[in-house]
Amino acid sequence: ELKVEQNPLFLSMQEGKNYTIYCNYSTTSDRLYWYRQDPGKSLESLFVLLSNGAVKQEGRLMASLDTKARLSTLHITAAVHDLSATYFCAVFITQGGSEKLVFGKGMKLTVNP
Amino acid sequence: DVKVTQSSRYLVKRTGEKVFLECVQDMDHENMFWYRQDPGLGLRLIYFSYDVKMKEKGDIPEGYSVSREKKERFSLILESASTNQTSMYLCASSLDLSYGYTFGSGTRLTVV
Numbered sequence: 039e040l041k042v043e044q045n046p047l048f049l050s051m052q053e054g055k056n057y058t059i060y061c062n063y064s065t066t067s068d069r070l071y072w073y074r075q076d077p078g079k080s081l082e083s084l085f086v087l088l089s090n091g092a093v094k095q096e097g098r099l100m101a102s103l104d105t106k107a108r109l110s111t112l113h114i115t116a117a118v119h120d121l122s123a124t125y126f127c128a129v130f131i132t133q134g135g136s137e138k139l140v141f142g143k144g145m146k147l148t149v150n151p
Numbered sequence: 152d153v154k155v156t157q158s159s160r161y162l163v164k165r166t167g168e169k170v171f172l173e174c175v176q177d178m179d180h181e182n183m184f185w186y187r188q189d190p191g192l193g194l195r196l197i198y199f200s201y202d203v204k205m206k207e208k209g210d211i212p213e214g215y216s217v218s219r220e221k222k223e224r225f226s227l228i229l230e231s232a233s234t235n236q237t238s239m240y241l242c243a244s245s246l247d248l249s250y251g252y253t254f255g256s257g258t259r260l261t262v263v
Contacts, residue, residue, distance in 0.1 A: 071252075073254075079256070080241060080255060080256045080257045083251050083252070126193070126194070128194075128251070130248055136201075137248050138199060139248070139251070141193050143191065
């Protein structure tokens with residue numbers, strides 16, 4: 039069974055600080071997705087990583103994918119309060135001829151002034 | 152932008168009722184998905200569909216069924232609602248998984 043593990047699950051950090059969060063998965067995949075969810079809202083796509091070594095950046099967030107290590111990182115630079123949200127990674131798999139995404143449990147980020 | 156619309160933001164239903172959750176997308180996507188989201192458990196796939204009249208079970212299909220009579224609409228049915236089906240339900244669609252999913256705004260269902 040595929041496992042997608044996010045680490046940490048909860049993070050409280052100060053504004054202006056940097057931090058890296060991790061997404062590990064247990065099966066071969068070359069596609070990984072990051073989503074953001076604000077409280078009471080739905081999921082919004084942040085990054086689509088489609089190959090080994092892929093790196094994408096948007097504002098203060100940068101995501102990368104290492105398919106050999108089965109690891110994706112989401113790096114936060116100089117955090118601001120607006121980044122407070124829950125972040126999900128999702129891994130693309132093919133199972134029984136079907137294609138789907140399997141999600142991690144999400145990491146709740148709180149950025150304090 | 153693709154729009155995925157879930158007909159209700161909040162629903163309260165009684166135990167034993169048959170419940171329909173509707174999802175409509177406006178971009179001719181072939182792939183549609185239903186997830187439920189619970190604290191500490193993340194998103195779990197209930198059912199998905201790659202085409203009209205086609206459906207496949209996800210990881211937790213028990214107690215649910217789906218209907219896809221038209222390409223744009225994917226309905227989740229709780230045959231006899233139970234309190235353990237109280238959850239946030241998220242619908243998603245995708246043209247091609249290379250682009251990931253577009254999610255609807257979610258339906259928070261409470262079964263009393």
